[in-house]
Amino acid sequence: MAKRLIECVPNFSEGRDMAVIKEIAAVIENVEGVKLLNIDPGAATNRTVITFIGEPEAVCEAAFRAVKKASEVIDMRKHTGEHPRIGATDVLPLVPVAGITMEETVAYARKLARRVGEELSIPVYCYEEAAQVPERRNLAVCRAGEYEGLAKKMADPEWRPDFGPSVYDERVARTGASVIGARDFLIAVNFNLNTTSTRRANAIAFDVREKGRPKREGNKITGKPLKDENGDTIMIPGTLKGTKAIGWFIEEYGIAQVSMNITDISQTPLHKAFEEVSEKALKRGVRVSGTEIIGLVPKRVLIDAGKYFLARQQRSSGISESEIIKIAIKSMGLDDLKPFEPQEKVIEYLIADSSEKHLVHFTCEEFAEETASESPAPGGGSISAYMGALGAALGTMVANLSAHKAGWDDKWEYFSQWAEKGHRIMTDMLALVDEDTAAFNKIMDVFAMPKTTDAEKAARSAALQEATLYATEVPLRTMETAFSAFDIVKAMVEEGNPNSVTDAGVGALAIRSAVLGAFLNVKINASGLKDKETAARLVEKARRIADNAMAEETAVWKRVNEMIDK
Numbered sequence: 001m002a003k004r005l006i007e008c009v010p011n012f013s014e015g016r017d018m019a020v021i022k023e024i025a026a027v028i029e030n031v032e033g034v035k036l037l038n039i040d041p042g043a044a045t046n047r048t049v050i051t052f053i054g055e056p057e058a059v060c061e062a063a064f065r066a067v068k069k070a071s072e073v074i075d076m077r078k079h080t081g082e083h084p085r086i087g088a089t090d091v092l093p094l095v096p097v098a099g100i101t102m103e104e105t106v107a108y109a110r111k112l113a114r115r116v117g118e119e120l121s122i123p124v125y126c127y128e129e130a131a132q133v134p135e136r137r138n139l140a141v142c143r144a145g146e147y148e149g150l151a152k153k154m155a156d157p158e159w160r161p162d163f164g165p166s167v168y169d170e171r172v173a174r175t176g177a178s179v180i181g182a183r184d185f186l187i188a189v190n191f192n193l194n195t196t197s198t199r200r201a202n203a204i205a206f207d208v209r210e211k212g213r214p215k216r217e218g219n220k221i222t223g224k225p226l227k228d229e230n231g232d233t234i235m236i237p238g239t240l241k242g243t244k245a246i247g248w249f250i251e252e253y254g255i256a257q258v259s260m261n262i263t264d265i266s267q268t269p270l271h272k273a274f275e276e277v278s279e280k281a282l283k284r285g286v287r288v289s290g291t292e293i294i295g296l297v298p299k300r301v302l303i304d305a306g307k308y309f310l311a312r313q314q315r316s317s318g319i320s321e322s323e324i325i326k327i328a329i330k331s332m333g334l335d336d337l338k339p340f341e342p343q344e345k346v347i348e349y350l351i352a353d354s355s356e357k358h359l360v361h362f363t364c365e366e367f368a369e370e371t372a373s374e375s376p377a378p379g380g381g382s383i384s385a386y387m388g389a390l391g392a393a394l395g396t397m398v399a400n401l402s403a404h405k406a407g408w409d410d411k412w413e414y415f416s417q418w419a420e421k422g423h424r425i426m427t428d429m430l431a432l433v434d435e436d437t438a439a440f441n442k443i444m445d446v447f448a449m450p451k452t453t454d455a456e457k458a459a460r461s462a463a464l465q466e467a468t469l470y471a472t473e474v475p476l477r478t479m480e481t482a483f484s485a486f487d488i489v490k491a492m493v494e495e496g497n498p499n500s501v502t503d504a505g506v507g508a509l510a511i512r513s514a515v516l517g518a519f520l521n522v523k524i525n526a527s528g529l530k531d532k533e534t535a536a537r538l539v540e541k542a543r544r545i546a547d548n549a550m551a552e553e554t555a556v557w558k559r560v561n562e563m564i565d566k
Helices: 018-029 056-073 102-120 147-155 170-175 198-208 270-283 299-312 321-332 347-351 364-372 380-403 409-447 454-483 486-495 498-526 532-564
Strands: 005-008 034-042 047-054 089-098 124-128 178-182 187-193 243-250 255-262 288-294
Touching: 005 056, 018 034, 018 047, 018 056, 034 056, 034 347, 047 056, 047 347, 056 089, 056 102, 056 170, 089 102, 102 124, 102 178, 147 170, 187 198, 187 270, 198 243, 198 255, 198 270, 255 270, 270 288, 270 299, 270 321, 299 321, 299 347, 299 409, 364 380, 380 409, 380 454, 380 486, 380 498, 409 454, 409 486, 454 498, 454 532, 486 498, 486 532, 498 532
Parallel strands: 089 178, 124 178
Antiparallel strands: 005 047, 005 089, 034 047, 187 255, 187 288, 243 255
């Protein structure tokens, strides 16, 4: 069963006193099963965003302890800062990451909100997906009036907190209120402007945010806001769906920013927001000089951005993940104010288990030495997968060279598509390098199982058959995946950069070797299956792929030699 993971991104009203921030972070780290991913303090906003992840129960326990500690070390009566806030723990969202639905996450958020309200005597409003009152879905609505208006807000029967005290007393005066909920991934981002004007920054924010700006009579700036038949202000919508934005001046940097929350990254990807803010800024004589991401982002946000800007340059996107992310960083100026380290800002990188040993992370020399050692793994299966990866890599290289060849500008997109396909196959083949060794180790683990009683012997026999079937299917996948790379090398031989035709030819040789090497593993592992019908079916399927691979390689070999012998 897949591990259930949720992310928690609480915002605390303290961004200057590192001792206080460390106290809050420490209680989070002390909860077993929780991984602290990021601490992002801001001096000007006097606000810190902390991100952590783990199993739901552990995350909720860590969140409760953090709220409790914040209520002890932060006095809202003394707090000032640029960012809107309503309490010591201003907002605390839970975000489903893996193995858990939004509905389940909502249940955890409401349970946490109840506990904070009842055990800590802190007023709590539930927002976004966890909202119990429809009008409270929007965080800005829950936080309207901010801390200074909390006493008046709580006195209004319509704004009675969902949990916790409903009377503003000395305790509440110190802690303020908290807004707790469940939401999808949200990107908190600031766009740096080459101006100190908050007014200009706000104008740009109103141009783009979904809510837009009030429609006014006469003068667009000073005219009286127009009302509809219900007495509500008529708004002129902005250009970006799923966004909230304001403008402010950050003394720490000496510049104004458009501060934005992107609440729906499917509708408004980060790169689209960057481009739109840049365009609106230019129309007002202002330039976006860079971008500041607050907290963490999913990897796909940067990958999508990198591919977008590569396409704008008419460059191939069939390159490494790290290079695509580098393009995103440079294109949006993510390192404008301070270094941007993907390993510290991308959530997938932070939750990866760095203690795991992967063959594909070895150097070429280390891989060769490990293969040559007395250990039986890695063996022929892993080497076959690696040969397939190299074959796909050569086809991808030719596609990339062709996409950038002088005089072939009208063909860049065609070759980029081939390069992307080749890079995907290469990545899949690299994963199979480690998976083949894992399949071998799974069989070895079975031999370590006890076999004293009849029940133990039966369990051991069943486990061995399961492991053997897995060890047969993995090299079969290696064959199928490697064979799919023939399409790329064949296309590159016929249509790619003619100076690299031999590279594509070598790619075909490597792919053939990968397929035939994996075929040997399929046959020997299938021989250990008691289900002979299944074994025969798998071997026959593998045999057809092997025969086709030899035919494909022969044709490519012939064609390459024809071209270089001209």
